[in-house]
Every structure is written in structure tokens, then in C-alpha cells.
Amino acid sequence: MDMTTVGDPGLLDALQHEVAVFARRAEQTRLGGVGQVRNSMDRAAYLLLNRLDKEGPMGVKALASGMGIDSSTVTRQVAPLVDTGLVKRTSHPEDGRAVVLQLSPRGAARLAEVRSSRRRLMAELTEDWAPEEREQFCTLLTRFNHALSARTAQGGPAAAERSPQS
Template structure:
């Protein structure tokens, strides 16, 4: 069912085009940051490391569920992070047979380095924006991502809720 009016069509066409351009440019640059760190961590690695940092050690199934992706995808994406020493596999404290993933000290340091570089890039890209404009853009982008995540999960979006796969 088309929920747009004739007046909305032009604005929504512009919005979908700008989202497509943003997605292409973000993937091309990976919004990697500045300096030597630029483009040095892919999106999947960044999101996995960020999730482990924010939520702490967890198993593959829990990590996959919290990110809204399949366990086999997490397993495939975590393997190189373990190989490079950014993530450690350890035994679950309550069930020694279960494996828990956690950031290694090297992973924490690398994530901090990438975050700092990306923060500097965001500062440069928005340097001529008023603080209120940055806050509004961030709030609207979060709201957009929340709605998109909810749609992908087949759920209605809840205003003000953080996206599941960030």
C-alpha cells in the first residue's frame, strides 16, 4: 500500500536517493577515519568489537542475537579477529564446555584507536555545523536506523529506542 501523497513523493525520492548515496560513500570509505587508521577496520569487525566492548563477553549465539544476524555469520566474522588477536575465546565461567568471546587487550586498544580516528573524521565532516545540528542529525539517524532495524526484524519501530544491530 502506497502511504505517500503527491507532495511527499519528491521529498521521499530525494531521501531514498541520499540514503543510497550515503550507503555507497560509507562503504567506499568505510568511514574509516583519518591518518594511518583510515580504512583499517572493516564494518563487520568494527561492529563486532564495538558490541563486545559495550556488552561484555558473550557466546556466539548471544552475540548474533544482539546484532540481529545469524550465528554462522558471527562465527565467520569472528575467526579473523581471533586470528589477529583482537578477540579471545575463553571458557564460560559457569559452564567450562561453552565458549565465550571477549575483547583482548589488543582488541580494546585497536578499537579505541579506530574510534578516535572515526571521531576525528566526524568532527571534520561536521565542523561547520552548529552543536544543535549535530545533535539533531544524530537523533534522526538513530531514529532512522531504529525504524530500519525494526522493519528487518518484522517489528514496529519504537520511538527513541536504539537500533538492535549497531
């Protein structure tokens, strides 16, 4: 079935335009938050630190798989995080030859600072929204991101342009 004929073409055009504008503005600001930490952590670093914080220590392959990117990309992106002390490499508890990546105390503190700044930004941007609108927007954006991620995983057009996933 030709998906371009499903739904209202005007609405689909408006949706794709708004997504494009959102992507451009999000990248311009990096949704970096407010205050001193504004724009101070790139997207890849934020997503890697966030995943390590939520899921705990893991190897490069597991981290890459969970983010929908390849191991070489994770290795390249994590190197500066190790160099700056935000992530540490440790031996796997069951296999001392294997290396796992772990959020360092410094990394956890820095992540908390960036999250707080970004939380303030989200509050400012949606200050005139009802709580239900914030919740609905979050639900729909999550659903949209999951659909994009699934499409990438299936080898759709976006697969050639793999980018860090949450």
C-alpha cells in the same frame, strides 16, 4: 495503506536518493577515519568489537541475536578477529563447556585507535555544523537505523539481505 502515497513524493524521492548516496559513500570510505588508521578496519569487525566492548563477553548466539544476524555469520566474522588476537575465546564462567567471546587487550587498544580516528573524521565532516545540528542529525540517524532494524526483524524485504547491525 500504500506507504508510497504517504507524504510528499518529491521529498520521499529525495530522501531515498540521499540514503542511497550516503550508503555508497560510506561503503567507499568505510567511514574509516583519518590518519594512519583510515580504512583499516572493516565494518563487520568494528561492529563486533564495539558490541563486545560495550556489552562484555558473550557467546556467539547472544552476539548474533544482538546484532540481528545469524550465528554462522558471527562465527565467520569473528574467526579472523580471534586469529589476529583482537578477540579471545574463553570458557563461560558458569558452564566451562560453553565458549564466550571477549575483547582482548589488543582488541580494546585497536578499537580505541579506530574510534579516535573515526571521531576525528566526524568532527571534520561536521566542523561547520552547530552542536545542535550534530545532535539532531545523530538523533534522526539513530531513529532511522532503529526503524530499519525493526523492519528487518519483522521479516520485511531487508530480512533477505541481513547485514550487521550496530
